[in-house]
């Protein structure tokens with residue numbers, strides 16, 4: 001029985017993968033889940049203040065995982081990663097002529113940069129610095145420990161006292177692969193990265209936010225957890 005649905009933000013709740021426009025029908029759909037007793041949570045590389053704001057006003061109650069797994073909130077705030085040296089934001093942006101996100105001021109452990117294109121030189125630099133580097137398709141992320149959304153999702157599910165089989169996750173990019181390893185039912189949106197679709201139990205026909213609407217309908221009809 002699905003008791004918790006965890007949703008990525010950029011590229012999954014938006015109208016498309018290169019957009020910051022929230023697909024409002026996806027929010028309305030997820031609210032229907034909550035009305036049917038299935039809590040909804042957010043999982044993203046965005047900072048805690050951004051995610052807490054979205055979570056509050058979307059009126060979801062399943063908690064959140066911010067900074068690509070490093071910050072977890074569900075009735076209480078838990079930091080799961082080691083803090084990063086914030087001076088790396090300026091260093092990385094100078095070396096690779098990328099823009100340090102305004103959100104980095106409000107982050108502890110995961111720093112993000114645009115444009116999101118990861119180069120071999122960046123990967124080599126991160127390796128030499130002992131840093132973890134990845135791209136969500138919206139931003140490049142560096143962090144100190146081998147973070148990834150999975151460690152935050154595991155903590156959130158623990159705070160819910162649920163089994164992973166009771167949790168469904170929806171995502172679009174390679175940063176959602178670690179997330180998917182911690183949930184029972186893995187859903188990739190139709191326009192998601194090929195590597196995410198490969199590990200998904202289900203790929204929506206629709207893209208991004210419309211894909212969320214599609215999967216919510218299936219959940220409410222009991223089509224995804226063997227109820228019919």
Ligand SMILES: O=C(O)COP(=O)(O)O
Nearest residue numbers: 009010044045046136139
């Ligand atoms: O890259 C980001 O900061 C946000 O991306 P996500 O919500 O898809 O994790």
Ligand SMILES: [Mg+2]
Nearest residue numbers: 008010011172
């Ligand atoms: Mg995403």
